[in-house]
Amino acid sequence: MVPSDIEIAQAAKMRPISDVAADLGLSADDIEAYGKYKAKIAPGVMKRLGAQGAKDAKSAKGAGEMPDGTLILVTAMTPTPAGEGKTTTSVGLAQGLAKIGKKAIVALREPSLGPCFGVKGGAAGGGYAQVVPMEDINLHFTGDIHAITAAHNLCAAMLDNHMHQGNELGIDQRRVVFRRVMDLSDRALRSTVIGLGGPADGVPREDGFDITVASEVMAILCLAENITDLKARLGRIILAYTRDGKPITASDIGAAGSMAVLLKDALKPNLVQTLEGGPALIHGGPFANIAHGCNSIQATKLALKLADYAVTEAGFGADLGAEKFIDIKCRIAGLKPAAAVLVATVRALKMHGGKQKGDLASEDLTALAAGMPNMVKHIENLMKFGLPVVVALNRFPTDTEAEVKFVASECERRGADFALSEVWEKGGDGGKALAESVVAAAGKRAPQAPRFIYDPEMSPKDKITAIAREIYGADGVAFTPEAERGLRTVHDLGLDNLLVCMAKTQYSLSDNAALLGRPRGFDITVREVRISAGAGFLVAVTGNIMTMPGLPKRPAALSIDVDAEGKVSGLF
Numbered sequence: 001m002v003p004s005d006i007e008i009a010q011a012a013k014m015r016p017i018s019d020v021a022a023d024l025g026l027s028a029d030d031i032e033a034y035g036k037y038k039a040k041i042a043p044g045v046m047k048r049l050g051a052q053g054a055k056d057a058k059s060a061k062g063a064g065e066m067p068d069g070t071l072i073l074v075t076a077m078t079p080t081p082a083g084e085g086k087t088t089t090s091v092g093l094a095q096g097l098a099k100i101g102k103k104a105i106v107a108l109r110e111p112s113l114g115p116c117f118g119v120k121g122g123a124a125g126g127g128y129a130q131v132v133p134m135e136d137i138n139l140h141f142t143g144d145i146h147a148i149t150a151a152h153n154l155c156a157a158m159l160d161n162h163m164h165q166g167n168e169l170g171i172d173q174r175r176v177v178f179r180r181v182m183d184l185s186d187r188a189l190r191s192t193v194i195g196l197g198g199p200a201d202g203v204p205r206e207d208g209f210d211i212t213v214a215s216e217v218m219a220i221l222c223l224a225e226n227i228t229d230l231k232a233r234l235g236r237i238i239l240a241y242t243r244d245g246k247p248i249t250a251s252d253i254g255a256a257g258s259m260a261v262l263l264k265d266a267l268k269p270n271l272v273q274t275l276e277g278g279p280a281l282i283h284g285g286p287f288a289n290i291a292h293g294c295n296s297i298q299a300t301k302l303a304l305k306l307a308d309y310a311v312t313e314a315g316f317g318a319d320l321g322a323e324k325f326i327d328i329k330c331r332i333a334g335l336k337p338a339a340a341v342l343v344a345t346v347r348a349l350k351m352h353g354g355k356q357k358g359d360l361a362s363e364d365l366t367a368l369a370a371g372m373p374n375m376v377k378h379i380e381n382l383m384k385f386g387l388p389v390v391v392a393l394n395r396f397p398t399d400t401e402a403e404v405k406f407v408a409s410e411c412e413r414r415g416a417d418f419a420l421s422e423v424w425e426k427g428g429d430g431g432k433a434l435a436e437s438v439v440a441a442a443g444k445r446a447p448q449a450p451r452f453i454y455d456p457e458m459s460p461k462d463k464i465t466a467i468a469r470e471i472y473g474a475d476g477v478a479f480t481p482e483a484e485r486g487l488r489t490v491h492d493l494g495l496d497n498l499l500v501c502m503a504k505t506q507y508s509l510s511d512n513a514a515l516l517g518r519p520r521g522f523d524i525t526v527r528e529v530r531i532s533a534g535a536g537f538l539v540a541v542t543g544n545i546m547t548m549p550g551l552p553k554r555p556a557a558l559s560i561d562v563d564a565e566g567k568v569s570g571l572f
Contacts, residue, residue, distance in 0.1 A: 005126045006571045008275070009134035015277045024105075024279055024306045031271065034142050037133050040268040041281075043226070046298060049305040068304040069103075070442050073387070074313040074341045075322040077375045078516070079506055081357055082347035085126065085394040085424060089343045089431075090313045092129030092423020093392075093438065095276045096431025097309050102439065104278065105307040106131070109295045109315065110145060110270070110285035111138045112213045114185040114549055121556035122571040127424030129431070131272055131280045135568045144221075145183050145212055145285060147266040151234075151259040152181045152217045158255045159239050159248075160195070163203045169252060170242045173205045177530070178239040183212035187550030210547040214290045219501075219535035221263060222284035222296040223332055230267060231260045233534040247493060250534075269299040276428050279306070288315025289506040290547045292324040292537070297333040309439075316506035318342060318378040319471050326385050326450045327467075328499050328537060336449055338442035340387040341434070342416070344375050346399045346407065352517045361398040368403055372410055373518035377509060379416050381471050386451040388441040389416040392434050394424070417441050456497045460487055460529070463500045464540050468524040472509045478525045483540075486529030490538060499537040503545045511543030 003011070017039045021031045031039040045051075074090040090106055097104035108131065111123035122138045124131045131137055140146065156178055163171055182189070189209035195202035212218060216237055224230035235251035242248065250256045269283040281303050284296035293315035294300075303310035314321030322340065329335065346368060347360045353371030355364060375391070382389045391411045393404065404420065411418040419437040422430030453470050454463040461479070468474040479487070490496060507513040510522045528541040541547070551557075560570035 004572055005122065005130060006134060006569065008128060009124070009130050009132050010567070012132050012275050014132055015273060017271060017273070020273045020277065020279050021271060032268070037272065038136060038142060039271045040142060040265065041271055041302065043268060046226070046302060049302070051298065051301040051305045068447075069308045069310050070447070071300070071304060071335060071337045072309060072311045072339055072341060072438055072442065073322060073325060073337045074311060074343065075318040075325075075378070075382070076316070076343040077348060077378050078317040078319070078352065078509060080348045080351040082345065082351050082360060084343050084345055084348055086313055086343045087123060088126040088129045088424055089341065089392050089394055089421050089434075090311055091125040091131055091274055091280070092421060092427065092431040093341065093434055094278055094280070094311045095129060095274055095423065095428030096435035097311070097438070098276065098278050099428040099432050100435050100439070102309050102435070103307045104309040104311060105281060105303040106274065106278075107281045107283075107295050107299045107303040107310055107312040109313070110141055110282050112145065112211065112285055112287070113139070113183045114211050114213070116571070117557040117560065118185045118549065118551050118555050121559070128275055128427035129423035130275050131282065132275060133272070135571060137272060137282060138571055141282070142270050144266040144270070144283070147262050148215060148217050148221060149181055149183055149212045151262040152212070152215045154262065155237070155239070155250055155255040155259055156180045158253050160202050162253050169248055171240045171248055172243045173203050175241040176205060176207070176239065177241070178237070179208045179210050181210050181212045181215045185211065185549040185551050187546075187548065190546065190548045208548070211287070211549060213285050213287045214547045216532045216535050217259070217263075218284065218286050219292055219532060221266060222286055222292070222294060223329070223535055224267065225297065227260065227264060227267060230263060231256050234259050236534040238531050238533050245492070267298070269296065269302055288321040288324065290503045290545060292328050292501050293321040294325050294329045297329065300335065301333065318381050319509050320502070320504065320506055322382060322385075323453065323467060323471050324501060327452050327454065328501060330450055331452060331499065332536065334449070336447040337387060338445075338447060339438055340382045340385075340389050341438060342375070342378055342382060342389055342391045343394055343421070344391055344407065345394045345396060346403045347396055349375060349407070363400045363403060365402060365406060368406055371517060374509070374516070376410070376414055377473060377518045379411075379414050383415070384451065384453070384470060386448070388444050390434070390437045390441050391416050391418050392421040393418065394421045454500070456499060460490055460496055460498070460500065460538055464502070464526060467500060467502055472524060473518065473520060474510065474522055474524045476523050478523050480525065480527045483526045483529050490529065490531060493531070495531060495533060495538075498531070498533070501532070501537040501539045503539055503541040503547065505543060505545055511545070
């Protein structure tokens with residue numbers, strides 16, 4: 001019987017985190033241990049290595065900084081219920097790079113409790129390509145997401161208290177745009193009314209909750225270079241508007257400093273390890289369908305200073321995570337990815353070709369060919385960014401040789417490299433072929449900035465339209481009256497040059513989750529535009545995407561348990 005992911009993780013013999021740190025050249029003073037197997041990396045390490053500040057080789061050399069390693073982005077085709085294994089492939093690639101003699105670090109996002117207890121049941125990789133301690137990483141970890149929840153809700157409480165205590169700033173309670181958050185999926189909290197009960201209980205108004213990983217505070221933590229930058233960004237968060245349309249920020253109500261205090265430890269990257277004892281940095285966790293989908297700039301830059309190869313992932317398909325990784329994260333941080341790995345599976349391709357999930361075990365080259373345009377579109381998109389592409393076919397036991405050869409031939413025809421990934425079953429040994437392909441692809445050119453899909457000086461409508469047409473393949477974009485009002489507010493506030501973060505379903509290139517494959521002849525509908533001035537982007541909410549998910553009919557929470565000895569079961 002094949003052991004489950006959690007059984008594999010629980011059977012692993014972990015190294016003391018101080019030993020993992022020592023392999024990276026870090027001393028005991030450079031880390032702050034959270035028990036035996038987790039640690040935070042002290043801010044002084046970032047400064048010493050030059051992982052904060054200088055963004056180009058010339059200024060780094062002049063400052064005596066360590067040179068950057070090679071940055072590899074892992075992304076995927078459009079996900080399906082059959083699973084693609086992007087995190088598993090990311091971890092396995094780092095393990096595979098170590099097997100071929102390369103010093104590598106994998107830099108990942110922190111899992112949210114929402115999907116852990118909802119749909120996915122865990123997000124630390126799978127099989128023999130996992131990060132450990134798996135239960136800690138999937139549950140409370142080092143408390144970063146809880147700190148973000150607390151900082152966000154402190155600001156919300158201070159805003160309501162200001163209105164209750166006389167409303168000196170003249171805030172219009174009907175124009176409060178800063179909702180509360182929690183890190184669980186709870187659809188009943190999407191729309192709420194607060195302040196009921198009487199004069200002592202606050203100002204009655206409509207409110208609601210988003211999931212913490214959609215919070216602008218989460219985005220800010222992941223995009224901040226240091227504590228000073230963090231406080232400045234927090235202060236720019238727009239919370240509400242006055243009756244004459246003036247924006248009220250976190251700085252206006254005096255909340256930024258207290259929020260930063262709650263986040264000072266959460267800002268430090270977390271060090272853990274892979275199943276094979278290699279280093280892993282896990283920090284920040286914004287979703288890619290409703291937020292920008294990348295781990296922190298600090299963790300990625302630190303990985304580049306500490307290793308020859310930094311492997312990082314961007315959430316969901318390349319239309320979401322990879323686009324935001326390039327157009328938002330790389331632009332802000334000056335990152336220069338050397339290559340992209342596109343994770344695909346025969347099973348997912350057949351589902352995009354019309355095959356039902358229960359029928360995926362049988363060979364079907366017709367369905368495979370019908371689903372191939374989805375993968376091809378993602379290859380084309382990554383090449384638009386100027387990146388060499390390696391397709392990693394995450395192999396399942398039911399994949400036939402004919403199906404694997406067909407995918408390989410299609411990759412060759414499209415100018416992408418191809419490698420089988422067997423990391424779930426074999427760990428690093430199953431990732432050596434992929435690692436060799438990635439090293440070769442990354443060596444094809446000197447490090448250079450990626451090409452961006454839009455210029456920040458374009459109008460917000462033009463930026464959104466460029467993403468929809470170039471990345472999704474849409475004919476155009478329709479803006480609802482509410483979205484038009486939001487865009488007018490953006491313009492009136494002089495914020496047209498903000499970047500764009502699209503909130504869109506992950507299950508289709510379109511904004512309709514039912515349209516699989518490579519849909520054509522569709523428009524994207526933007527129904528709302530939110531301003532995240534602290535993060536530095538606008539959130540364009542499309543279709544029926546929700547920023548507070550709901551639980552499925554049978555949530556993963558029904559299977560998660562702990563025994564009398566404290567052993568967790570049910571995470572997968």
